[in-house]
Amino acid sequence: MANLAQAIRLALHYGEENLGVTDIFGEDVGPPLGGVFTATQGLKTTWNTPLDERGIIGTALGIAYAGGRPVAEIQFCDYVFNCIDLLKLCGNAHWSSAGEYNVPMVVMTPVGSGIHGSIYHSHSFESIASHIPGWKIVMPSNPLDAYGLMLAALKEPNPVMYLAPKALLRVKGEELIPGEPADEKTLNQMINAPLGDRSGWAPNWPKVEDFTVPLGKAKVCREGQRATVISYGRTLPLCVTAADELRKEGLDFDVIDLRTLYPLDMATLQGSLRKTGRVLIVNEDTEVTNFGEHVLRRLIDTCFYDLEAAPVLLAGADVPGVGLAWELERASVPQQPDILAAMRKLASEKA
């Protein structure tokens, strides 16, 4: 089974061959490294840029204006903050020109904690990204969705922010990508660059196939009656594990993976909440003006009288960074025990 980084690589390869991808670029994206997480190894349209995030985003916009289909990588989302106005331009080009121009571009960037990344390699970005209208925003939590969401992004005529949870980049999937060799070792031999000298290496790509996860479509990962848990990215599998644990206690949950943060799949969220009457949203971005607050507000707007208990947001601590020491990181972003406790508490609240 491919891991999430390999799934992105396979999707970009499919995009190069079938969807008109012209440029995959960023810091260390091209050879010899192929990305600090190896997500761009062996791809034919990759190139390395100066260490200049504003140049990366601006150039992507220019390539898109000129008819290309760029995929720009910001090596860690922590370094995209000096590009907010450029991201805004990408998002408003279609609107401000009253439809004259559109911007088919993808910006992908690893997000979140989980690799001992300290203050400048652990940030979340979805809350700020969702404040920039004109972008669609996705975040996969498994390799198959990573593949399908990337293909959807590459088919979009609009800018798409592809947020990759870095804690899950090495996590293998449970479902094969269409065309992926069943044997993991075979896949690794085909598409992983060797250590050391790579100058003579070329990938032997498997014939991966079209598989698109539609933008704006959430996935119900576990079904239950007791409460609804909404998450995405790193915390999603933690929520699934917690639900499986609590099912042994007779507490069953709907666990929903948003997959696309913008546009939201409100129909799936509302349907679940109307069934369970209880909702917990879990993510690891800092809690003030957190994207989960927006989800809660929209659910309260439409499902207030369906609620049986106060809705809950479990998010990152409102502190300026994620500290390096495990004791600090653990206390900064939700961990498995925090999620388990929050789900148990929500399930036991009196109606």
Next chain:
Amino acid sequence: MNMPRTAKDKAAKLAPELKLRIHDHMVQARLTEELLIRLVRGGQGYFWIGAPGEEALGVPLGLLIDKGEGPDHDYLHLHYRSSPTVLTMGAQPIDLLRQMRSTATDPYSRGRNFVNHFAIKAWNIVPVTPTIETQYTVGPGTAWVQKRHGGTGISIITGGDAGTAEGDFATCLNWSTRPGHELPVLILIAHNGYGISTRAAETQASPHLHERAGPFGMRHGEVDGNDPEACYFALQAAIDYIRKERKPFCLQANVSRLYGHSSSSGAQLIKDERDCLVEYEARLEKEGLLSKDAAEAVHERWRAHLKEAYQQVLQEPMPDSADIWKHIFAPAQEV
């Protein structure tokens, strides 16, 4: 100075017909801008920012552009003082009046953006923004596509002297000169001596901003932006070099700012600035190409044109409030 040879050729002369055409476009641009100023003063628009004083630079640029859509033609990353260029390319003054009044018929933004914020895909004019520097990061992207595509199309990035203080200017210098990946980019600095109200001399160590291109191995030069013929030759030389060599060039033109920064600073005529139109009319008269009466006839023709256009725009509808929901996302395409 590092100008290509033709710009130094003192013997080079423009044909009389071209000189008169340049004059005609300069008048068109000046009178259009002055009407825009009157409109904003009269409450017929919310804000004005524009290019009176930059006609001697903008008109020749408009004449030299390879106009069209796609990488075979020039891409334009313009700032908000580019009306002489866009009008010379064939834009109609009435469309600027429409954008000033924020009508639903404004073809560039449908009432969403300030005047002089063009977006014309058929001519590769990418959306103009009120930011003063972002075009410097976007331009290398279109140039990158053009370099790969082949042909003679180039990417032209315009900005003011104040915008060069932003890091994006350095980004453009760097990305346009990567070894083996030099890009067909014209960086055109219209140096009017001010950043809003602050004199450039207070904020920039050198008045010769183009010299910053030198350490990047980029050719560069400086021209009198109040002399349309000098601008024509300098631009022609720079553009010819970029088209042929597929490498960048940085040209600084020292221009006037005749009505200040914008309507926010009153948009009053500043009389101690050089006026390129007055100077050029005197020169053409001296050369026997344009009498005072003939010049006045050009002014009168454009005044009448603009008056008629204005009357037309007054009849046109404003956007519907529900229009805010249009064009947030482009519709999905078959892939």
